[in-house]
Amino acid sequence: MENRQTLEELYNGYILGQLSAEELVDFIQQVQESDNAAVFEQLVDKSFSQHRIVVDELEGKKAFHRFQKRLQLSNDVSMPAPHTTTSLHKLWQYVAATAAILIMVFLGKQYTIQWSSEVNASLYQSIQDIKPGNTIAYIENTNGIQTPLAIEGELFIRDSYLQDGSGHILPHQKADEEWLNLIVPKGGKYSITLSDGSKVIINSDSKLSFPKHFTATDRRIKLRGEAYFEVSHNPDKPFIVETTLQKVRVLGTSFNIAAYPEERTVTTLITGKVNINTAAESRDLDPGMQGITTSGTIQVRPADLESVLAWKNDKFVFVKTPLSDIIKQLERWYNVSINLQPGSESLSQKTFSGTIAKDASFEELLKLFKTTEAIKVEVREGRIYLMK
Structure with a gap:
């Protein structure tokens, strides 16, 4: 009974941010x-029922990654070696980060719920809060273990290891044929240089x-979402x-897929040059053209390259873009939920044109x-609600 009371007091103190360094260690x-x-x-369970918290494992790790960034910690947080002189500040950084790991990973494992607009209910009180x-x-990796990457925004596949933009070697030392996933959440952007360059x-x-x-025969990858590719030329190994x-299917070229x-x-x-292939159709594209695939059919038309590549160039470029499409872009980059007020649904087809940097505040946008x-x-x- 005494142990339960002690743990409950420590837990409540952690939630309220009131624990000392020594109490965090305990x-x-x-x-x-x-x-x-x-x-x-x-x-x-009690916290979830009282506060209606919605969390998934990815968002838990994302929260910890932001926590690391604020404390300027390395990605491999580790306990100082025994008998090493460590300042109280360094000790505080360790125990705070470790506590964050324990809480976030536990919540992620026990409450794997799809991240949705509900999660923003406790995050944003005003437009100024949205970053x-x-x-x-x-x-x-193939076991589902996720490792947050450095904020430098780059990942490199070396001969026998993975290295992020900070020079940190990642702990994925399995067979060469192992498949990995690079996951970029809402509010994120990242680049990778594959083993072929x-x-x-x-x-x-x-x-x-x-x-x-x-x-030995091809360079095959899979994509869900959007990415820009600069493929190294290799006529003997098509890139798929x-x-x-x-x-x-390409040999060496640059293109964007959404x-x-x-x-x-x-x-x-x-x-x-690229070839687009579906179960029903195959089409070649020339530079400046885009193929739109819907239910197996491919429509080819000229592309507005500035607007297509705007996200890669850290801009929003809208050219008579329907508000419904703009909302999707904003939700992904600012990690927010944007809704049309009942009675204002006609706004979804209103079109807008303009250019603004992606580091702009949500209010500016x-x-x-x-x-x-x-x-x-x-x-x-x-x-966020939009209305007439």
Whole structure:
């Protein structure tokens, strides 16, 4: 009974941010004891029922990555060696980060719930609270273990290891044919240089699946979401990008693919030549053209390259773009939920034109709409509502 009361007091102190460094060490030790597992789970259950928290494992790790960034910690946080002189400040950084890991990983494992607009209910009280995205990503191995990547925004596949932009070697030392996932959440952007030298820049809310080393016959990867490719030329090894609706085959070229779930897939060719293949059709693209794949059929048309590549160049470029499409882009980059107020559904087809940097505040971006259309904006319970 006494142990339960002690753990509950420490848990409540952690939630309120009131623990001292010594109390945090005690809290970590208490949580790791198997006898306390059931009590700890009950405390978390209570928090969820009282505060209606919605969390998934990816968002838990994303929260910890932001925590690391604020403390300027390395990605491999480790306990100082015994008998090493460590300042209280350094000790505080360790115990705070470790406590964050324990809480976030536990919540992620026990409450794997799809991240949705509900999660923003406790995050945003006003437009000023909404911040633009950043270089955030995770590498996931075949066992589902995810490792947050450095904020430098780059990942390199070396001969026998993975290295992020900070020079940190990642702990994925398995067979060469192992497939990995590079996951870029909402509010993120990241780039990777594959083992053949091809570079891929990955947009928010996307996943790139790739092998450490390609086979002898081709260079095959998989994409869900959006990415820009600069493929190294190799006539003996075609580069193949698989999405839900199509396969794109190239030898060496630059192109963009947008293949988000429940949306049409748009492949835009910048240089070189690509072939788009579906179960029903096959089409070649020339530079400056794009293929739009819907339900197996491919429509080819000229592309507005500036707007297609705007996300890669850290800009929003809208050219008579429907508000419904703009909302999707904003939700991914600012990690927010944007809703049309009942009675204002006709706004979804209103078109807007303009250019603004992606590091602009959300408030600045909203002004872009107001210059051409009388749109009111409100934040209620963490959600953004647009109305006439």
